[in-house]
Amino acid sequence: MTDPIPAILDRIDADQSRAQDRLKELLRIPSISTDPEHDDDCETAADWLVAELTHLGFDASKRTTPGHPMVVAHGGAGDRHVLFYGHYDVQPVDPLSLWNRDPFDPAIDQTPRGPVIRGRGASDDKGQLMTFLEACRAWKDETGGLPCRITILFEGEEESGSPSLVPFLKANKEELTAELALICDSGLYDDRVPAIVTTLRGLLGEELTITGPDRDLHSGIYGGPAINPARVLTRILGNLHDDQGRVAIPGFYDGVGEPPSQVKQGWKDLGFSTEAFLGDIGLSHPAGEVGRTGLEQLWSRPTAEINGISAGYTGAGFKTVLPSAATAKVSFRLVGGQDPLRLREAFRDWVIAQMPPDCHVTFKDHGAAPASTMATDSPIFAATQLALTEEWGHQAAFVGAGGSIPIAGYFQQVLGMESLLTGFARDDDAIHSPNEKYDVQSFHKGIRSWARVLGRIA
Known part of the structure; x- marks a missing residue:
C-alpha cells in the first residue's frame, strides 16, 4: 500500500496561503467569553466552526449550554478513535493602547525571526486548533477521508473558567469518550524541539x-x-x-512523589539553564526549593x-x-x-x-x-513522538508543564480517558497579552505534524 503522507504533506505546503486566510477569518471574530457584550460573537465563532467541520465531512453541530455553546463533530471510521479538544474563545484585549494593530484585524507581520500571524487568539487557541482542522482537510482532499475515527470538541468558555464543561462532559459521556484525547494548547520546548506534555500541575x-x-x-x-x-x-x-x-x-x-529516573535523565538531557531562564526576566539567583533543579521545580514540585x-x-x-x-x-x-x-x-x-x-x-x-499525569505507555504516545520527530528533525521531548490545563484532569475524572498534549506555540507568543502572535512556521509545521500524527495513530 502506498504511503499517503508525502502527497498529503505536499498538499499542505501548496495550500498554506488559503489555510492562513481561513485562520484569519476565524481570528476576525471577537469571541471574548468573559464579556457579555461579545456573547453573539461567541455564537458566531461556534457557527463558523460548525460550517467548516461540515464542509470537511464531519457530522457537526452546535450544542447549547448555560453559557457559550460547545461544538461537537464526528468523522472518519475504523477501530482507533481519538477526541480532539480546543477552545474558540479568547481573552480580552485590554489594554488596547498597547496593541500595534487592531487585535481583530489579523495580518502577517515580518519579524527578525520570520513571519508571524498577529491577532488575538492567534496562538491561544484558534491557531492551534486550526492546525488540526487543516491536517484533516489535507487527509480528506488527498485520500477522500480521515485515517481513523475522530470526535471534535470545541469549547467557548475556556478563558472564563469552563463553568459549563464538566456538566456537558457528564451529560454526553458516552458520545465523547474515545481511546485518547488530543489537546493542542501547549507549546514547543524550544524553537527546534517539539514537546509532548506528560505532567500538568x-x-x-x-x-x-x-x-x-x-x-x-x-x-x-x-x-x-x-x-x-x-x-x-x-x-x-x-x-x-x-x-x-x-x-x-x-x-x-x-x-x-519523585519522577522516574529515566524521566529525570530526559529532562537533564534537554540542557535547561536555570540561570538563563531567570536572566531573561532580569533575575540571577534561583529562589525555590534548595537542591532541586529548575525543571524539577517547574514540572514536578x-x-x-x-x-x-x-x-x-x-x-x-x-x-x-x-x-x-x-x-x-x-x-x-x-x-x-x-x-x-x-x-x-x-x-x-x-x-x-x-x-x-x-x-x-x-x-x-x-x-x-488536581494535577494530571499521563500514562505514556500508550502506543499513541510513541506514535506521536515518532511523527513529531520526523517533522521537526529533533527528538520530540516528553516534558512537564508548570501551568495548569484543567481539561486534561476533567477528561481523566469524568470520561476515564487519558490525554496527549502537544502544541506548537512559542514562549514569546504573548498569549493573554497585547500583540499576540503565532509563528507562520508553527502554523505550517503544526499542520504537517498533525497530518503525520494521524497517519501514525491510524
Whole structure:
C-alpha cells in the first residue's frame, strides 16, 4: 500500500496561503467569553466552526449550554478513535493602547525571526486548533477521508473558567469518550524541539481576609496597643516557607512523589539553564526549593505563591492608619497525588492556628483542580513522538508543564480517558497579552505534524 503522507504533506505546503486566510477569518471574530457584550460573537465563532467541520465531512453541530455553546463533530471510521479538544474563545484585549494593530484585524507581520500571524487568539487557541482542522482537510482532499475515527470538541468558555464543561462532559459521556484525547494548547520546548506534555500541575486558589478593629485607626492614637491586621497577615505569609524553600503547611507534601529516573535523565538531557531562564526576566539567583533543579521545580514540585496583598491606604501620598482588615490572594501549584480540597482545609487550619486574640479570618476559594499525569505507555504516545520527530528533525521531548490545563484532569475524572498534549506555540507568543502572535512556521509545521500524527495513530 502506498504511503499517503508525502502527497498529503505536499498538499499542505501548496495550500498554506488559503489555510492562513481561513485562520484569519476565524481570528476576525471577537469571541471574548468573559464579556457579555461579545456573547453573539461567541455564537458566531461556534457557527463558523460548525460550517467548516461540515464542509470537511464531519457530522457537526452546535450544542447549547448555560453559557457559550460547545461544538461537537464526528468523522472518519475504523477501530482507533481519538477526541480532539480546543477552545474558540479568547481573552480580552485590554489594554488596547498597547496593541500595534487592531487585535481583530489579523495580518502577517515580518519579524527578525520570520513571519508571524498577529491577532488575538492567534496562538491561544484558534491557531492551534486550526492546525488540526487543516491536517484533516489535507487527509480528506488527498485520500477522500480521515485515517481513523475522530470526535471534535470545541469549547467557548475556556478563558472564563469552563463553568459549563464538566456538566456537558457528564451529560454526553458516552458520545465523547474515545481511546485518547488530543489537546493542542501547549507549546514547543524550544524553537527546534517539539514537546509532548506528560505532567500538568494542578491549581488551588485561596483568598484570606484578616479583620481586627471595627474601623481603620489613627496610628498615632492607637498604634501600639491596637492589633494591626496587616502585621498579622504578613507574619503568617512570612511563615509560608521555611529556610530551604519548602512549604511549611503540615501535610503539604502528602502525595508528592519523585519522577522516574529515566524521566529525570530526559529532562537533564534537554540542557535547561536555570540561570538563563531567570536572566531573561532580569533575575540571577534561583529562589525555590534548595537542591532541586529548575525543571524539577517547574514540572514536578508543588509551590505556594503570594499573588496579591491589600491593606490600609495605598493611594497617592501618605495616610497614617492601622487598617481594619488585610487581604491576600495565595495560589498553590500541585503535583502527583496531592488532594486540592484536603490542602484547602490544611491551609485554612494552619492560618487559623496562628490567629491572635481580637482578630478573625474569613476565606474565599478561587477554584481547585488536581494535577494530571499521563500514562505514556500508550502506543499513541510513541506514535506521536515518532511523527513529531520526523517533522521537526529533533527528538520530540516528553516534558512537564508548570501551568495548569484543567481539561486534561476533567477528561481523566469524568470520561476515564487519558490525554496527549502537544502544541506548537512559542514562549514569546504573548498569549493573554497585547500583540499576540503565532509563528507562520508553527502554523505550517503544526499542520504537517498533525497530518503525520494521524497517519501514525491510524
